[in-house]
Amino acid sequence: MENKIDPKQVRGLDRNIEKIEAIADIRDIDTETLKLENHTLKVIASSSGQVTKTYVDDLAKSSQRYVDGKIGGLSSVATTGNYSDLKGRPTLSRVATTGQFNDLEGVPALGSVEVMETINDLPENGEDGTTYLVKQNVTARLFVDIFYPVGTYYETSDSNFNPNVAWGGTWVEGTKGRVLVAIDKDIVGFNTIGKTGGEKEHILTIDEIPKHQHKMSLANYSGTDSVSGVVWSPNTSKKYIYSNDMVEPVGGGLAHNNMPPYVVVKRWHRTK
Known part of the structure:
Protein backbone atom coordinates (compact mmCIF):
# COMPACT_ATOMS: atom_id res chain seq x y z
CA MET A 1 0.00 0.00 0.00
CA GLU A 2 1.30 3.40 -0.94
CA ASN A 3 1.19 6.18 1.64
CA LYS A 4 1.20 9.72 0.37
CA ILE A 5 1.44 12.97 2.28
CA ASP A 6 -0.26 16.00 0.96
CA PRO A 7 2.22 18.90 0.67
CA LYS A 8 -0.38 21.11 2.37
CA GLN A 9 0.18 19.16 5.55
CA VAL A 10 3.87 20.01 5.49
CA ARG A 11 3.19 23.71 4.88
CA GLY A 12 1.33 23.81 8.20
CA LEU A 13 4.47 22.87 10.11
CA ASP A 14 5.51 26.52 10.43
CA ARG A 15 9.06 27.10 11.85
CA ASN A 16 9.49 23.46 12.89
CA ILE A 17 11.34 21.60 10.16
CA GLU A 18 12.32 18.77 12.54
CA LYS A 19 8.73 17.46 12.52
CA ILE A 20 9.19 16.26 8.95
CA GLU A 21 11.83 13.80 10.15
CA ALA A 22 9.43 12.56 12.84
CA ILE A 23 7.17 10.96 10.21
CA ALA A 24 8.61 7.47 10.47
CA ASP A 25 6.28 5.53 8.15
CA ILE A 26 7.02 7.35 4.89
CA ARG A 27 7.44 4.85 2.03
CA ASP A 28 6.83 6.94 -1.06
CA ILE A 29 6.31 10.62 -1.72
CA ASP A 30 6.03 12.66 -4.83
CA THR A 31 8.77 15.12 -5.51
CA GLU A 32 7.30 18.49 -4.65
CA THR A 33 8.56 21.95 -4.08
CA LEU A 34 7.37 23.17 -0.68
CA LYS A 35 7.56 26.42 1.30
CA LEU A 36 8.79 26.20 4.90
CA GLU A 37 10.00 29.12 7.06
CA ASN A 38 10.31 31.26 3.96
CA HIS A 39 12.72 28.72 2.42
CA THR A 40 12.16 26.63 -0.68
CA LEU A 41 12.63 22.96 0.26
CA LYS A 42 12.64 19.78 -1.82
CA VAL A 43 11.57 16.63 0.06
CA ILE A 44 12.33 13.21 -1.50
CA ALA A 45 11.48 9.79 -0.01
CA SER A 46 13.02 6.56 -1.26
CA SER A 47 11.53 3.07 -1.19
CA SER A 48 13.82 2.21 1.73
CA GLY A 49 12.09 4.76 3.91
CA GLN A 50 14.95 7.32 3.91
CA VAL A 51 13.86 10.93 3.61
CA THR A 52 16.22 13.58 2.25
CA LYS A 53 15.68 17.29 1.99
CA THR A 54 17.67 19.95 0.16
CA TYR A 55 17.32 23.66 -0.36
CA VAL A 56 16.68 24.58 -3.95
CA ASP A 57 16.69 28.33 -3.69
CA ASP A 58 19.71 30.61 -3.38
CA LEU A 59 22.16 29.46 -0.65
CA ALA A 60 22.68 32.95 0.71
CA LYS A 61 18.91 33.33 1.17
CA SER A 62 18.16 29.89 2.52
CA SER A 63 20.56 27.63 4.41
CA GLN A 64 23.07 30.27 5.48
CA ARG A 65 20.50 32.68 6.86
CA TYR A 66 18.51 29.87 8.40
CA VAL A 67 21.55 28.49 10.25
CA ASP A 68 22.74 31.95 11.26
CA GLY A 69 19.31 32.71 12.67
CA LYS A 70 19.25 29.52 14.69
CA ILE A 71 22.75 30.13 16.04
CA GLY A 72 21.90 33.72 16.91
CA GLY A 73 19.05 32.53 19.10
CA LEU A 74 21.25 30.31 21.24
CA SER A 75 22.60 31.41 24.62
CA SER A 76 26.37 31.98 24.44
CA VAL A 77 27.04 31.36 28.13
CA ALA A 78 25.53 28.77 30.45
CA THR A 79 23.77 30.38 33.39
CA THR A 80 22.86 27.25 35.32
CA GLY A 81 24.43 23.93 36.27
CA ASN A 82 28.00 23.02 37.27
CA TYR A 83 31.18 22.51 35.30
CA SER A 84 31.19 18.84 36.29
CA ASP A 85 27.83 18.40 34.52
CA LEU A 86 29.35 19.11 31.09
CA LYS A 87 30.17 16.30 28.68
CA GLY A 88 33.56 16.15 27.01
CA ARG A 89 34.98 18.77 29.39
CA PRO A 90 38.80 19.14 29.44
CA THR A 91 40.81 18.40 32.57
CA LEU A 92 41.82 21.65 34.25
CA SER A 93 45.26 22.13 35.82
CA ARG A 94 45.28 22.72 39.53
CA VAL A 95 46.63 25.98 40.94
CA ALA A 96 48.43 26.13 44.28
CA THR A 97 46.86 28.47 46.82
CA THR A 98 49.33 27.91 49.67
CA GLY A 99 53.09 27.56 50.12
CA GLN A 100 56.05 29.61 48.88
CA PHE A 101 57.45 30.14 45.38
CA ASN A 102 60.70 28.45 46.40
CA ASP A 103 58.74 25.27 47.25
CA LEU A 104 57.87 24.67 43.58
CA GLU A 105 59.73 22.02 41.57
CA GLY A 106 60.73 22.38 37.95
CA VAL A 107 60.11 26.14 37.88
CA PRO A 108 61.19 27.50 34.48
CA ALA A 109 63.44 30.55 34.32
CA LEU A 110 61.53 33.74 33.60
CA GLY A 111 62.02 35.37 30.26
CA SER A 112 64.87 37.75 29.58
CA VAL A 113 63.98 41.41 29.90
CA GLU A 114 65.99 44.58 29.62
CA VAL A 115 67.10 45.99 32.97
CA MET A 116 69.10 49.13 33.63
CA GLU A 117 72.78 48.97 34.58
CA THR A 118 74.54 51.92 36.19
CA ILE A 119 77.24 53.33 33.90
CA ASN A 120 79.47 56.18 35.04
CA ASP A 121 80.42 59.23 32.98
CA LEU A 122 77.32 59.22 30.79
CA PRO A 123 76.57 62.54 29.04
CA GLU A 124 74.47 65.17 30.76
CA ASN A 125 71.12 66.39 29.45
CA GLY A 126 71.50 68.04 26.08
CA GLU A 127 74.80 66.32 25.26
CA ASP A 128 75.33 63.61 22.67
CA GLY A 129 75.75 60.10 23.99
CA THR A 130 74.29 56.62 24.27
CA THR A 131 72.30 54.96 27.05
CA LYS A 211 71.41 70.00 92.51
CA HIS A 212 69.04 70.65 95.43
CA GLN A 213 68.78 71.52 99.17
CA HIS A 214 67.00 70.04 102.22
CA LYS A 215 65.73 71.85 105.31
CA MET A 216 67.08 70.66 108.70
CA SER A 217 65.72 71.06 112.23
CA LEU A 218 67.82 70.96 115.44
CA ALA A 219 67.03 68.73 118.40
CA ASN A 220 68.40 68.46 121.96
CA TYR A 221 70.17 71.79 122.02
CA SER A 222 70.63 74.11 125.05
CA GLY A 223 70.23 77.84 125.07
CA THR A 224 67.45 80.24 124.31
CA ASP A 225 68.84 82.31 121.42
CA SER A 226 68.00 81.45 117.83
CA VAL A 227 70.69 80.22 115.49
CA SER A 228 71.35 81.73 112.04
CA GLY A 229 73.99 81.43 109.38
CA VAL A 230 75.09 78.60 107.09
CA VAL A 231 76.88 75.24 107.47
CA TRP A 232 76.39 75.24 111.19
CA SER A 233 78.39 78.34 111.98
CA PRO A 234 76.06 80.29 114.28
CA ASN A 235 76.81 84.00 114.58
CA THR A 236 76.52 84.04 118.36
CA SER A 237 78.97 84.09 121.24
CA LYS A 238 76.95 81.70 123.37
CA LYS A 239 77.75 78.03 123.54
CA TYR A 240 75.21 75.65 122.07
CA ILE A 241 75.05 71.90 122.40
CA TYR A 242 73.22 69.72 119.82
CA SER A 243 73.20 65.99 119.36
CA ASN A 244 71.42 65.34 116.00
CA ASP A 245 72.21 67.02 112.69
CA MET A 246 71.00 64.30 110.18
CA VAL A 247 68.26 64.72 107.54
CA GLU A 248 65.77 61.86 107.12
CA PRO A 249 66.41 59.94 103.83
CA VAL A 250 63.81 59.92 101.01
CA GLY A 251 63.45 57.95 97.73
CA GLY A 252 63.69 54.24 96.88
CA GLY A 253 66.80 54.13 94.70
CA LEU A 254 65.02 52.18 91.91
CA ALA A 255 65.68 52.44 88.17
CA HIS A 256 63.40 54.71 86.15
CA ASN A 257 61.83 53.91 82.74
Whole structure:
Protein backbone atom coordinates (compact mmCIF):
# COMPACT_ATOMS: atom_id res chain seq x y z
CA MET A 1 0.00 0.00 0.00
CA GLU A 2 1.30 3.40 -0.94
CA ASN A 3 1.19 6.18 1.64
CA LYS A 4 1.20 9.72 0.37
CA ILE A 5 1.44 12.97 2.28
CA ASP A 6 -0.26 16.00 0.96
CA PRO A 7 2.22 18.90 0.67
CA LYS A 8 -0.38 21.11 2.37
CA GLN A 9 0.18 19.16 5.55
CA VAL A 10 3.87 20.01 5.49
CA ARG A 11 3.19 23.71 4.88
CA GLY A 12 1.33 23.81 8.20
CA LEU A 13 4.47 22.87 10.11
CA ASP A 14 5.51 26.52 10.43
CA ARG A 15 9.06 27.10 11.85
CA ASN A 16 9.49 23.46 12.89
CA ILE A 17 11.34 21.60 10.16
CA GLU A 18 12.32 18.77 12.54
CA LYS A 19 8.73 17.46 12.52
CA ILE A 20 9.19 16.26 8.95
CA GLU A 21 11.83 13.80 10.15
CA ALA A 22 9.43 12.56 12.84
CA ILE A 23 7.17 10.96 10.21
CA ALA A 24 8.61 7.47 10.47
CA ASP A 25 6.28 5.53 8.15
CA ILE A 26 7.02 7.35 4.89
CA ARG A 27 7.44 4.85 2.03
CA ASP A 28 6.83 6.94 -1.06
CA ILE A 29 6.31 10.62 -1.72
CA ASP A 30 6.03 12.66 -4.83
CA THR A 31 8.77 15.12 -5.51
CA GLU A 32 7.30 18.49 -4.65
CA THR A 33 8.56 21.95 -4.08
CA LEU A 34 7.37 23.17 -0.68
CA LYS A 35 7.56 26.42 1.30
CA LEU A 36 8.79 26.20 4.90
CA GLU A 37 10.00 29.12 7.06
CA ASN A 38 10.31 31.26 3.96
CA HIS A 39 12.72 28.72 2.42
CA THR A 40 12.16 26.63 -0.68
CA LEU A 41 12.63 22.96 0.26
CA LYS A 42 12.64 19.78 -1.82
CA VAL A 43 11.57 16.63 0.06
CA ILE A 44 12.33 13.21 -1.50
CA ALA A 45 11.48 9.79 -0.01
CA SER A 46 13.02 6.56 -1.26
CA SER A 47 11.53 3.07 -1.19
CA SER A 48 13.82 2.21 1.73
CA GLY A 49 12.09 4.76 3.91
CA GLN A 50 14.95 7.32 3.91
CA VAL A 51 13.86 10.93 3.61
CA THR A 52 16.22 13.58 2.25
CA LYS A 53 15.68 17.29 1.99
CA THR A 54 17.67 19.95 0.16
CA TYR A 55 17.32 23.66 -0.36
CA VAL A 56 16.68 24.58 -3.95
CA ASP A 57 16.69 28.33 -3.69
CA ASP A 58 19.71 30.61 -3.38
CA LEU A 59 22.16 29.46 -0.65
CA ALA A 60 22.68 32.95 0.71
CA LYS A 61 18.91 33.33 1.17
CA SER A 62 18.16 29.89 2.52
CA SER A 63 20.56 27.63 4.41
CA GLN A 64 23.07 30.27 5.48
CA ARG A 65 20.50 32.68 6.86
CA TYR A 66 18.51 29.87 8.40
CA VAL A 67 21.55 28.49 10.25
CA ASP A 68 22.74 31.95 11.26
CA GLY A 69 19.31 32.71 12.67
CA LYS A 70 19.25 29.52 14.69
CA ILE A 71 22.75 30.13 16.04
CA GLY A 72 21.90 33.72 16.91
CA GLY A 73 19.05 32.53 19.10
CA LEU A 74 21.25 30.31 21.24
CA SER A 75 22.60 31.41 24.62
CA SER A 76 26.37 31.98 24.44
CA VAL A 77 27.04 31.36 28.13
CA ALA A 78 25.53 28.77 30.45
CA THR A 79 23.77 30.38 33.39
CA THR A 80 22.86 27.25 35.32
CA GLY A 81 24.43 23.93 36.27
CA ASN A 82 28.00 23.02 37.27
CA TYR A 83 31.18 22.51 35.30
CA SER A 84 31.19 18.84 36.29
CA ASP A 85 27.83 18.40 34.52
CA LEU A 86 29.35 19.11 31.09
CA LYS A 87 30.17 16.30 28.68
CA GLY A 88 33.56 16.15 27.01
CA ARG A 89 34.98 18.77 29.39
CA PRO A 90 38.80 19.14 29.44
CA THR A 91 40.81 18.40 32.57
CA LEU A 92 41.82 21.65 34.25
CA SER A 93 45.26 22.13 35.82
CA ARG A 94 45.28 22.72 39.53
CA VAL A 95 46.63 25.98 40.94
CA ALA A 96 48.43 26.13 44.28
CA THR A 97 46.86 28.47 46.82
CA THR A 98 49.33 27.91 49.67
CA GLY A 99 53.09 27.56 50.12
CA GLN A 100 56.05 29.61 48.88
CA PHE A 101 57.45 30.14 45.38
CA ASN A 102 60.70 28.45 46.40
CA ASP A 103 58.74 25.27 47.25
CA LEU A 104 57.87 24.67 43.58
CA GLU A 105 59.73 22.02 41.57
CA GLY A 106 60.73 22.38 37.95
CA VAL A 107 60.11 26.14 37.88
CA PRO A 108 61.19 27.50 34.48
CA ALA A 109 63.44 30.55 34.32
CA LEU A 110 61.53 33.74 33.60
CA GLY A 111 62.02 35.37 30.26
CA SER A 112 64.87 37.75 29.58
CA VAL A 113 63.98 41.41 29.90
CA GLU A 114 65.99 44.58 29.62
CA VAL A 115 67.10 45.99 32.97
CA MET A 116 69.10 49.13 33.63
CA GLU A 117 72.78 48.97 34.58
CA THR A 118 74.54 51.92 36.19
CA ILE A 119 77.24 53.33 33.90
CA ASN A 120 79.47 56.18 35.04
CA ASP A 121 80.42 59.23 32.98
CA LEU A 122 77.32 59.22 30.79
CA PRO A 123 76.57 62.54 29.04
CA GLU A 124 74.47 65.17 30.76
CA ASN A 125 71.12 66.39 29.45
CA GLY A 126 71.50 68.04 26.08
CA GLU A 127 74.80 66.32 25.26
CA ASP A 128 75.33 63.61 22.67
CA GLY A 129 75.75 60.10 23.99
CA THR A 130 74.29 56.62 24.27
CA THR A 131 72.30 54.96 27.05
CA TYR A 132 73.13 51.28 27.43
CA LEU A 133 70.79 48.47 28.38
CA VAL A 134 71.99 45.06 29.52
CA LYS A 135 69.81 41.95 29.25
CA GLN A 136 69.57 39.65 32.24
CA ASN A 137 67.35 36.73 33.22
CA VAL A 138 64.81 38.04 35.69
CA THR A 139 64.32 35.82 38.75
CA ALA A 140 62.68 36.32 42.12
CA ARG A 141 66.17 36.57 43.66
CA LEU A 142 67.08 39.39 41.27
CA PHE A 143 64.11 41.45 42.42
CA VAL A 144 65.10 40.86 46.05
CA ASP A 145 68.68 41.93 45.29
CA ILE A 146 67.38 45.13 43.68
CA PHE A 147 64.92 46.20 46.37
CA TYR A 148 66.46 44.54 49.46
CA PRO A 149 70.26 44.42 48.96
CA VAL A 150 72.64 43.09 51.62
CA GLY A 151 72.53 45.38 54.66
CA THR A 152 68.83 46.16 54.33
CA TYR A 153 66.48 46.01 57.31
CA TYR A 154 62.96 44.76 56.64
CA GLU A 155 60.14 45.25 59.15
CA THR A 156 56.76 43.51 59.15
CA SER A 157 53.79 42.93 61.44
CA ASP A 158 53.49 39.33 60.17
CA SER A 159 55.10 37.23 62.88
CA ASN A 160 55.18 34.15 60.59
CA PHE A 161 56.95 35.79 57.64
CA ASN A 162 60.49 34.55 57.03
CA PRO A 163 62.44 36.16 54.15
CA ASN A 164 64.96 33.30 54.19
CA VAL A 165 62.14 31.06 52.90
CA ALA A 166 60.14 33.55 50.84
CA TRP A 167 62.98 35.49 49.17
CA GLY A 168 66.27 33.70 49.67
CA GLY A 169 69.52 35.16 50.89
CA THR A 170 70.52 35.22 54.56
CA TRP A 171 68.39 37.20 57.02
CA VAL A 172 68.83 37.39 60.81
CA GLU A 173 66.89 38.92 63.68
CA GLY A 174 69.94 40.59 65.23
CA THR A 175 68.25 43.72 66.55
CA LYS A 176 65.61 42.28 68.86
CA GLY A 177 64.38 44.79 71.43
CA ARG A 178 66.29 47.72 69.91
CA VAL A 179 65.35 50.85 67.98
CA LEU A 180 67.29 52.13 64.97
CA VAL A 181 69.15 55.46 65.00
CA ALA A 182 70.60 57.24 61.97
CA ILE A 183 74.36 57.74 61.95
CA ASP A 184 75.70 61.10 63.14
CA LYS A 185 79.48 61.48 63.00
CA ASP A 186 79.33 64.48 65.36
CA ILE A 187 77.91 62.42 68.25
CA VAL A 188 80.19 59.82 69.84
CA GLY A 189 77.42 57.31 70.50
CA PHE A 190 76.01 57.52 66.95
CA ASN A 191 79.12 57.87 64.78
CA THR A 192 79.61 54.22 63.71
CA ILE A 193 77.33 51.85 61.75
CA GLY A 194 76.35 48.87 63.91
CA LYS A 195 77.27 50.51 67.22
CA THR A 196 74.91 49.71 70.09
CA GLY A 197 74.03 51.58 73.26
CA GLY A 198 71.26 52.87 75.44
CA GLU A 199 69.32 51.39 78.36
CA LYS A 200 65.77 50.26 78.83
CA GLU A 201 65.95 51.32 82.51
CA HIS A 202 68.47 53.52 84.36
CA ILE A 203 69.49 54.20 87.98
CA LEU A 204 70.69 57.75 88.59
CA THR A 205 74.17 58.27 89.99
CA ILE A 206 75.06 61.04 92.49
CA ASP A 207 76.42 63.17 89.66
CA GLU A 208 73.18 62.73 87.69
CA ILE A 209 70.94 63.89 90.55
CA PRO A 210 69.85 67.51 90.09
CA LYS A 211 71.41 70.00 92.51
CA HIS A 212 69.04 70.65 95.43
CA GLN A 213 68.78 71.52 99.17
CA HIS A 214 67.00 70.04 102.22
CA LYS A 215 65.73 71.85 105.31
CA MET A 216 67.08 70.66 108.70
CA SER A 217 65.72 71.06 112.23
CA LEU A 218 67.82 70.96 115.44
CA ALA A 219 67.03 68.73 118.40
CA ASN A 220 68.40 68.46 121.96
CA TYR A 221 70.17 71.79 122.02
CA SER A 222 70.63 74.11 125.05
CA GLY A 223 70.23 77.84 125.07
CA THR A 224 67.45 80.24 124.31
CA ASP A 225 68.84 82.31 121.42
CA SER A 226 68.00 81.45 117.83
CA VAL A 227 70.69 80.22 115.49
CA SER A 228 71.35 81.73 112.04
CA GLY A 229 73.99 81.43 109.38
CA VAL A 230 75.09 78.60 107.09
CA VAL A 231 76.88 75.24 107.47
CA TRP A 232 76.39 75.24 111.19
CA SER A 233 78.39 78.34 111.98
CA PRO A 234 76.06 80.29 114.28
CA ASN A 235 76.81 84.00 114.58
CA THR A 236 76.52 84.04 118.36
CA SER A 237 78.97 84.09 121.24
CA LYS A 238 76.95 81.70 123.37
CA LYS A 239 77.75 78.03 123.54
CA TYR A 240 75.21 75.65 122.07
CA ILE A 241 75.05 71.90 122.40
CA TYR A 242 73.22 69.72 119.82
CA SER A 243 73.20 65.99 119.36
CA ASN A 244 71.42 65.34 116.00
CA ASP A 245 72.21 67.02 112.69
CA MET A 246 71.00 64.30 110.18
CA VAL A 247 68.26 64.72 107.54
CA GLU A 248 65.77 61.86 107.12
CA PRO A 249 66.41 59.94 103.83
CA VAL A 250 63.81 59.92 101.01
CA GLY A 251 63.45 57.95 97.73
CA GLY A 252 63.69 54.24 96.88
CA GLY A 253 66.80 54.13 94.70
CA LEU A 254 65.02 52.18 91.91
CA ALA A 255 65.68 52.44 88.17
CA HIS A 256 63.40 54.71 86.15
CA ASN A 257 61.83 53.91 82.74
CA ASN A 258 63.92 55.21 79.86
CA MET A 259 61.68 54.20 76.89
CA PRO A 260 60.01 56.37 74.22
CA PRO A 261 56.51 55.49 72.95
CA TYR A 262 56.84 52.41 70.71
CA VAL A 263 55.15 49.84 68.45
CA VAL A 264 56.51 46.28 68.32
CA VAL A 265 57.27 44.77 64.88
CA LYS A 266 59.39 41.91 63.54
CA ARG A 267 62.63 43.14 61.98
CA TRP A 268 64.96 41.20 59.69
CA HIS A 269 68.49 42.21 58.70
CA ARG A 270 69.95 40.86 55.46
CA THR A 271 73.59 39.84 55.93
CA LYS A 272 74.24 37.86 52.70
